[in-house]
Amino acid sequence: MNPAPDTGLVRAAQAGDPRACQDLFAAHLSLVYNVVGRALDGHPDTDDVVQETMLRAVAALPRLRDPDRFRSWLIAIAVRQTQERGRARGTSQARLRQWDGWTELPDPAADPEGETLANVSLSAQRREVAAAARWLSPAEQSLLALWWQEVAGVLSRTDLAAALGITVAHSAVRVQRMKAQLDLARQVVQAWRADPRCPGLDTAARAPRRDRGPLSLRRAGQHVQDCAACAGRLAPLVPAERLLTGATLLPVPVALAAKVAGLLSTGTLAAGAGSLGLAVGGWLRRAAAGLSTKTAAVGGSSLAAVTAAAVLAVHYLPASTPPAQADPARPTPSAAASAAPSASPAASPSRRPPTAAPPLTGVATADLYVAPDGSDGNPGTLAAPLASLNRAVELVRAGQTIALRGGTYRAAAPVTITTSGTGSQRITLSNYRGEQPVLDATAIRGNQWYVTQRASYWTVQGLAVQHAKTFPYVCVSCRGSVFQRLAMHDNGATGLVLRGPGTVGNQVLDSDFHDNHDDAAHGANADGVAFKDGDGAGNIIRGCRAFRNADDGIDLSGFADPVTVEHNWAYGNGVNRWALADFAGAGTGFKLGGGDPIPAATHVVRDNAAWDNASYGFTEQGNPGAIRVTGNTAFRNGGDGFAFWFSPSLLEANLALGNGRDDNRGDTARESGNSWNQSGWSTALLRSADPAAAEGPRRADGTLPGTAFLTTTRPGVGARMAP
Structure with a gap:
């Protein structure tokens, strides 16, 4: 070594x-x-x-x-x-x-x-x-x-x-x-x-x-x-x-050493680095003189091939709906071989909120009603409701509303949504009035997504989805859809995924995505919410919490167009709460890049907070795009608060305190007005370091709870933490 x-x-x-x-x-x-x-x-x-x-x-x-x-x-x-x-x-x-x-x-x-x-x-x-x-x-x-x-x-x-x-x-x-x-x-x-x-x-x-x-x-x-x-x-x-x-390292070709020596001694380097260039250039000339005159080319027989991203993000979301015998979370057999990281104070488990249920605002009238004690032979009226979501999405047409009555629905088969609304005639899937429907996907096989939406102009609200063995809800190439006041928790993969080409103008609002853990993959593929492996303009994640997931909180890996991520909280992700062997959860709060290959996406990230995650608070994850990161807070994360090594991102008015390292930036990042650009910042300036209120129940209207947590006596830097 x-x-x-x-x-x-x-x-x-x-x-x-x-x-x-x-x-x-x-x-x-x-x-x-x-x-x-x-x-x-x-x-x-x-x-x-x-x-x-x-x-x-x-x-x-x-x-x-x-x-x-x-x-x-x-x-x-x-x-x-x-x-x-x-x-x-x-x-x-x-x-x-x-x-x-x-x-x-x-x-x-x-x-x-x-x-x-x-x-x-x-x-x-x-x-x-x-x-x-x-x-x-x-x-x-x-x-x-x-x-x-x-x-x-x-x-x-x-x-x-x-x-x-x-x-x-x-x-x-x-x-x-x-x-x-x-x-x-x-x-x-x-x-x-x-x-x-x-x-x-x-x-x-x-x-x-x-x-x-x-x-x-x-x-x-x-x-x-x-x-x-x-x-x-x-x-x-x-x-x-x-x-x-048994393979040897490749010797540096003489011609290359000479070229590098020439470049480094030309005096064209940036100010402050010229003396380094002259010194290194002199050494390279001497090194070249001592090398064998035989140039060793790196042939087409090299074991490793092709260019790839500097930061890898291996994702297991399938390219299409999984085949009958394939686990979408693990397209090929593999054996994880890492030890579960112990929870440190910086990555300690966050407390569980008093309730996982979303706020109970719902529709008062509907075209189709569904109830746990209904029958799919019924007409779907309030007096004679249907029994399954499957039947309701078969019957619904543009401009109509499906209302789910309160109670637990034990899913017997996956749900596929293929009927689209229009911009003026949306389809709504909602809880009824103040009732709480819970969709339990325990019986769905591990190689099947529970809900697959291949339709546009839907509003999905007021639901809880739990216990899917893999992805509970995947929206493929959706347009103009709104997902709000949802609770996606305790599933075997990411709580909500929007993916595919033409994923345009969707909004994920005021929802909680938590405690998702993919045991078969050792925690490596269960995020809170994700836009990934697709493209499309005008997508937004706002007012959401992503917490206590095995992998990351909010994940934008492989998504080619800008996503606006504003006023969200991600906390307690990447901690092994399930005693999984060889735990592999990454534990990033906001992952703003990744994929294969990694697209250059200029995401907009503002007024968010990340705390108590096992790894990074906010990271570009190899995204070479100019991400705009403004007014965010990273607190007590196990890794870097803000990790932007490679991109020409703009970081302004961000706050980082108590992280493994508060900031870690490369030479291309642009920055101003952040806590690390100023003197005098410490945790003593926080009005509150207690996350109890922030991690508690939402307001009645579904917005984030009020809290003094992470607010400071020096306003203008960091997340507002206000609804």
Whole structure:
């Protein structure tokens, strides 16, 4: 293991000490080259990305506030530059490789472009790993590139996790899942190369163009696992760690070292970093003179391929309604391998509110009535109500209202909503008057979403949904729908998800999403509420609370267009309240990025508060968009209050107190008027540090409760905490 740089060395380099600069960059050039080279899979852009990384690192080094984080900071810059280069090219290299026309999967030893893998002679199974890696998703391929450095002893698990912006426990689970996918791909490679090849595998592998990549692997892998003929041709798999341990690190090409030396000594760096550039440039020239004259290209046989996001967010929301035998929360078998983090004072469980029920405002009249003691043979009147939501959504038409009477509805089958309203004739699904309907999805199978809405212009209000084994409510490509005064709790996945292309103009208002925990996935896929893996303008989350969920509070991963997130509270997420083995809940209050790939979304985040979450309060999660983060509060979170490493986000008038670290920002973030930009801020300025009122019942109109919690004697900074 390469030791972490001495903090004194980093500080000396920041001050412009030439010798310190030489030693610091000498120790890390090879690391940068290997991370970028493995991730880009021999693309001609490799040298350019390494040069850009070094330039950015030298220019930004004086602004690095925590010298202990130098190595993970440098790795994060390297992977971020890799991501930017992939976005500029506009394609994912791995997904350009198709099954069509291949007599067998690409053999790294064939080296068709004359490139080699650092002259490493791969065994048959190493070659299988190299070919199999190309069928991982881009996020998994990027993770494999970093994990390779860990196996080689270059990075620690802490470095890997820090570079990805996740916790060590969460990174362990993601690595384990990636390895499971890699092993599945290795089996497919073995079966594909069998002579004769199984005809069924040919059929399974040759997917339509839009389905190639990881989905094609999933289809082929399922065939191999189910086919007796294919299974009989499989050899035992040597653990990937042993195979990768035998591969050497890539030496830095002489030409690249010379180019970097030239760039760093041109005097074009930003003011304050020029002395660093001159020092490092001098060392690089001397280093280049001592290198072998043979340039080692990073060939197409590299195990890790393609660009991916610097911060990974592995999500298990299916791309479509789950098949009959697939668990949507876990598309491939995997074994989590991280220890459950102990609850610290910063991530201590928040108290449970007196009631999980939403406020009881409801409709007074309706076109269709449903009651627990009704019958689906009834006409659906107030006197003769229907029995099931399923029947009501079959009968409803544009402009009509469904009223659910109070009581518990024991769902017997999933609900699919396909009838749309219009802008002037909305469909309303509501509780009746002051009554409380509770939809209990205990009987729904674990591979089925409970409610799937594929319709637009609905208002859904006043309901509680509980005990679904997976997603309780998913709205796919919905337009103009409103979800308000809901309580989605104790489900096996995220409480409410809006996803898919054309998710436009929806509002999630005055609702509580809590205590959702996906036990099968060790807590890694149960957020409060999410807009994810889709696009569309005009979406809003306002006045909601997301709390005590196993994973995150509010999640915007993979959503390409701006979402307005205002006046919401997220607290107590990511704490293992269920004694789950290998707990993997991330525990972020507001996750404003992530996905595969990560879109550049310019979300608007204002007047929100995050407290007592196990990890970050607010994080970009690799989102390269210019997020506007204004007037928010992060208090007593286990990780960073505000973590914005990569994006050019604007942070204004935010308050961070009592977090693991109050703020952690990169050199592209813009900021003004935040508590960390001012002197004199401490928890002594809080009017109240007791969250009891904030975590208690809502007001009668459904808005957030009144509280003095997190308000301060210095107004103008942080969340208002007022309805």
